[in-house]
Amino acid sequence: MYYPTLFTDNFVEDLLDGIFKYPYDVKTKAEAHPFTGRMITDVKEFDDKYQLDMELPGFTKEDVKVELSNGYLIVSAERTENKDENEKEGKFIRKERYYGKMSRRFYVGKDLKKEDIKAKFDNGMLKLDVPKMPEKPAELESDIIDIE
DSSP: OOOOTTSOTTHHHHHHHHHHHTTTSOSSHHHHOTTSOOOOEEEEEOSSEEEEEEEOTTOOGGGEEEEEETTEEEEEEEEOOOOOOOGGGOOOSOOOOOOEEEEEEEEOOTTOOGGGOEEEEETTEEEEEEEOOOOOOOOOOOOOOOOO
């Protein structure tokens, strides 16, 4: 059967690439398995804050959860596959979209509260503003021992 050019010329190589490349020829597991979900993030530093721009294409605002726990900013997202596929709409012969859960953690410090962090989700892009906390001077603890 002839299939349209949905497949690249290297379909079999693309399919088997991850099996033979990882861990020998790649730096990260994500490079070997490009179809797994990744939360690509850019972090910008300003005088008073850090700005995180995180790509979440195909996700809705309801799919994304941001929480602050023990000094870590945790961003998680989950997308489920629509199982109500109808044969009238066609049958998939290849799927490259990611379905499932993914998350990232960033240490932001234990002094931050959830009210300090601003989050905005627009068109598949999550923007987080995390304020910089003033550095506390290192406290040198010393117990002076009395000499008799």
